[in-house]
């Protein structure tokens with residue numbers, strides 16, 4: 528058991544309690560962390576619980592949407608696409624009610640399916656605000672995921688602009704519909720952003736697909752370049768071979784569902 532449990536009641540208190548993160552284990556919804564602690568896979572000295580931190584709000588103002596790290600996944604289901612479609616397929620009602628956005632961004636994939644919100648948030652151009660060593664920082668979600676840093680996620684923000692969105696996924700038939708692969712696409716103005724979940728340990732943006740589209744390629748030809756962007760691996764859900772075969776078709780489906 529943890530020797531100390533910290534229960535901040537504001538975002539500022541949470542950042543201060545986290546400090547530079549050394550020796551601190553964050554618990555948000557706890558759908559991953561609590562079983563790990565209960566079964567002795569994690570032995571935290573200090574646990575920072577976000578349940579009362581006030582980081583559970585969605586704000587739409589000043590041309591931006593900001594989602595607090597402790598916002599439950601269930602709160603996204605009726606919101607902006609393609610995030611809503613991804614959120615609707617995370618676990619089941621109980622998991623979606625408990626699991627948080629920050630936990631989803633910080634969950635390492637390992638052998639089990641996690642991080643379904645990463646691709647849609649990358650496609651939405653989300654920025655992550657985090658606290659930790661060196662103070663507060665804002666960076667793109669791609670940079671945050673690539674850095675693999677131990678920081679406290681405070682919130683994610685994306686522009687509140689007109690867009691069209693596409694989402695296509697392959698699920699394993701199961702009570703929880705585990706996502707094998709998912710593709711999120713967003714077109715805003717003249718730019719199309721594309722990202723994949725299930726093609727690696729974290730969500731990945733697809734610069735080759737985007738460049739092909741910008742160069743006038745058909746959706747089919749652009750989709751075929753996705754394997755230059757991600758290198759799928761075998762896991763408990765599906766083989767790398769299967770993922771490589773299925774992924775270009777999913778990318779094309781997501782792109783074809785973009786309006787205009």
Ligand SMILES: Cc1cc2nc3c(=O)[nH]c(=O)nc-3n(C[C@H](O)[C@H](O)[C@H](O)COP(=O)(O)OP(=O)(O)OC[C@H]3O[C@@H](n4cnc5c(N)ncnc54)[C@H](O)[C@@H]3O)c2cc1C
Pocket residue numbers: 552553554555556557558559560561577596597600616617618619622625626627628629630631632633634635640641642643644678679680681703704705706
């Ligand atoms: C039955 C079941 C089904 C599931 N199905 C899916 C699924 O379909 N798709 C999917 O993506 N996931 C799934 N998950 C995994 C998990 O529920 C989600 O990824 C969830 O969003 C994790 O959020 P949490 O708040 O519960 O994280 P927690 O368990 O609280 O934390 C997870 C990790 O993130 C860290 N963390 C949490 N919040 C922060 C923060 N704000 N800043 C820094 N670090 C933080 C914790 O320290 C821990 O390492 C499933 C889990 C279960 C048990």
